[in-house]
Amino acid sequence: MRPALIATLSAAIFASTISSACMGGVVETDRITLDEGNVTALLESTSQHYVDAMRSLISERYQDEYRAIRWEALENVMRDAPIARLEYHFAVNGVANVRVYHAMGGRPLGSLAKSIFEGPTRPGTPDTPASPMDIESEDEGSVRALPAVDEVAADLEDNRFYTEFDEINVRAPMMADDSSALEAFLVEGENRAFDPEFKALRAIERDLRTGVIPSGGRIQGSVSGMACTSCKYAMKRFSDTYAVDVRLAQVFPSMSRHAQAELIASGRARLRGTMLVDTVTDRPLLAADLLRGAREGQIRRSLSPRAMGRSFKGMPWARRSFRLNPIRLQRVSEGSSEGSPPPRPRVPKDPATGC
Numbered sequence: 001m002r003p004a005l006i007a008t009l010s011a012a013i014f015a016s017t018i019s020s021a022c023m024g025g026v027v028e029t030d031r032i033t034l035d036e037g038n039v040t041a042l043l044e045s046t047s048q049h050y051v052d053a054m055r056s057l058i059s060e061r062y063q064d065e066y067r068a069i070r071w072e073a074l075e076n077v078m079r080d081a082p083i084a085r086l087e088y089h090f091a092v093n094g095v096a097n098v099r100v101y102h103a104m105g106g107r108p109l110g111s112l113a114k115s116i117f118e119g120p121t122r123p124g125t126p127d128t129p130a131s132p133m134d135i136e137s138e139d140e141g142s143v144r145a146l147p148a149v150d151e152v153a154a155d156l157e158d159n160r161f162y163t164e165f166d167e168i169n170v171r172a173p174m175m176a177d178d179s180s181a182l183e184a185f186l187v188e189g190e191n192r193a194f195d196p197e198f199k200a201l202r203a204i205e206r207d208l209r210t211g212v213i214p215s216g217g218r219i220q221g222s223v224s225g226m227a228c229t230s231c232k233y234a235m236k237r238f239s240d241t242y243a244v245d246v247r248l249a250q251v252f253p254s255m256s257r258h259a260q261a262e263l264i265a266s267g268r269a270r271l272r273g274t275m276l277v278d279t280v281t282d283r284p285l286l287a288a289d290l291l292r293g294a295r296e297g298q299i300r301r302s303l304s305p306r307a308m309g310r311s312f313k314g315m316p317w318a319r320r321s322f323r324l325n326p327i328r329l330q331r332v333s334e335g336s337s338e339g340s341p342p343p344r345p346r347v348p349k350d351p352a353t354g355c
Contacts, residue, residue: 024240025218029227031252033259035287039222039249044294046085046102049171051078051298053161054109058308060161061110062117065313071305073116078303079295081106083224084196086172086248088204090217099213101203101221102165103172103196108155148193152176172196172203180205181241182234192230197223197248201231201238208242215242222249224291253288 032039054074082105089098106112155174165171174194177183182201184193192198200221207213227235227250235246260276263269269276269285276285284290301307 025243025245027232027235027239027245028247029232030247030249031226032222032249032287033252033255034285035290039251040287040291040294042085043083043222043224043251043291044298046083047104047295048298049102049162049164049169050081050083050104050109051295051302052164053158054078054113055302055308056161056163057109057113057158058117058303062113065311066117067121068305068312069121070116071310071312074113074303075296075299077106077112077116078299079292082196084172084200084221085223086197086200086204086219086221088207088213088217088219090214092214098168099207100169101172101200102169103199103203105196105199106194107151108158108174109161110158111151111154148174148191149176170203170207172199174199175202175206182237184234185230187228187230192228195228195231197221197227197231198234201234205238205242215244218245218247220247222251224251224288226250226252251287251291253286255286 058074084101084103084105086101086103087098088101089096091097107115152174159171159173162171180202182198182205184191184195184198186192204213204219208215227248235248238244239246255276260269263276263285264271268279270279271277272282275289277283278285284293305311
């Protein structure tokens with residue numbers, strides 16, 4: 001073969017390789033409104049990892065009695081923090097594999113617990129019991145958010161509290177910027193490097209660069225809220241840089257009035273207060289409502305003062321006038337087994353007859 005032809009073919013092959021590597025992947029985002037499929041159950045499972053870790057952390061570091069308002073703050077933070085679960089699917093020698101990255105948004109657990117149990121007591125809410133000691137001044141100093149580099153160190157210290165992660169299920173921690181191709185920016189005054197989907201992307205990027213997982217895979221995952229513009233940009237940047245397709249399901253917090261009216265008119269749904277529930281089972285229909293209830297149940301079982309054998313500082317448990325947690329709800333992952341009876345339908349009572 002002529003040398004000129006060989007050079008031409010070599011250049012063409014090289015150009016084709018570079019072109020395919022630089023093509024990038026595709027990013028798709030879906031909205032999940034109704035609880036269909038397993039998105040809610042999977043996110044509930046991710047949440048449980050962080051609830052268990054926080055329980056271990058509090059048991060070790062905060063053994064004193066604390067005021068009710070602090071336990072309420074703990075409940076709010078752990079219930080409302082966004083969570084993400086990203087699966088990286090790849091093949092090794094023709095065998096399909098998956099590595100799951102779990103993340104909770106916000107500051108590390110150690111930093112959160114420190115601000116809740118060591119920081120100043122915030123003003124009470126109307127339904128918070130008034131402790132006899134709440135009117136006294138506190139000596140605790142204000143615990144402010146640490147710079148990002150210090151939050152990375154604080155997150156590293158929390159590692160030992162996460163005992164249930166392994167080679168397949170991985171926690172996505174706060175990570176230093178170093179040489180990452182991904183960059184987060186401020187949205188509505190908040191540093192989006194603390195968002196769970198961004199943490200998960202950074203963890204996958206780290207494993208790709210270190211060879212823990214091979215290139216050429218795809219990402220499929222879910223997040224408990226709507227991704228912000230910073231995280232959408234990070235997903236596109238990740239997809240373009242590493243030629244990985246990304247598909248993310250986002251739990252949308254509400255439903256349009258028209259769609260809600262159609263469900264009610266069909267007889268499938270009814271309103272219980274402001275919550276849309278199944279007519280037969282009385283179970284919340286919106287994925288956001290169901291996930292919130294499941295996370296409240298996790299906190300009640302693991303992080304409430306009663307679950308941890310604690311009492312309120314300045315008042316006995318029996319004097320509390322409010323519930324930190326709702327009545328125990330069935331977990332999303334607790335489906336009805338074959339041996340369990342079906343839920344009883346709600347049958348309206350016959351109107352009383354008069355004489």
